[in-house]
Amino acid sequence: MTTPNLTVTDIKSFIGSRDFNASRDFYVALGWQVIYDSDDLRVMELGNHRFYLQRYYDRQWCNNTMLHVAVECVEDWFAFVKNAFTTNNFAGGARHDSEIGDEGYAQTFHVWDPAGVLIHFAQFPTE
Template sequence: MHSTDIRVFIPSKDFAQSQQFYQALGFSKESVNDELCLFTCGECTFFLQNTYQQDFAENLMMQLIVTDINAAYQQIVNMGDLARKYQAIKNEPWGKVVYLWGPAGELWHITQLLA
C-alpha cells in the first residue's frame, strides 16, 4: 500500500459556527455539499461534517504542526470570541504547544516541534 494523505472528519455541534472558527484560524473552506466542507491550510486538510456526537467530539484530538508558534498563538488571540478556550504557549518535551478547543469540544494541539 502506498498512501499520500490522511484526513479526519471533524464533527460540528453548530455547523456555521465551526466553519467561522476554522476560517478565522486560517483555513480556507471548500464546500463539498450541504453537510460537509473541506478545510485546507498549507498541505493540511480535514473535513468538517454537520453531525455531532458529544462523546466523540469531546475526545477528539488533532495535532497541527506549525513553523512559528508565536504567530499561531497571535492568530488564536485575534480570533476573539470564536476562540473561547485555549491555553498560552507551553513548553513540552517535544516542543512548544498551544492547546485550543474547537466549538464542538475537539482539542487541537498546535505545536512547533523542537528543531
C-alpha cells in the same frame, strides 16, 4: 507475481460539529479555507493539509477528538489565534485559555473549537 501498489496518497480525519456553520466560521477565522462545501460535509484546508468537517455531533466523540497542527513559529500562531478570539465572537464552546507551554516534545498551546474538539498548535525543536 506482481508487487501490489500500496501507495497511500493522503489520510484525512473527520471532525464533528455541533453547529455546522459556527464550526466553519471558527476554522476560517483561524486560517483554514473551505475547498468543498455541501449540505453535510466540508473539506477544510490549512497549509495544504485537509480534514473533513461534517454535520454530525456526538458530544463524547467531539470531546475526545484532537487535531495536532505542527507550525514553524508557535509564538506567531499564538498571537494570531489570540487576535482571532479577540475580534470574533465564536459560538458554542470555542475557547482559547492556554498559554504556550513546553510539552517535552514541542512548544504548544491549545484551542477548543465550538464542538469541543481540542486543537494542539505545536512547534518542534530545531536540530
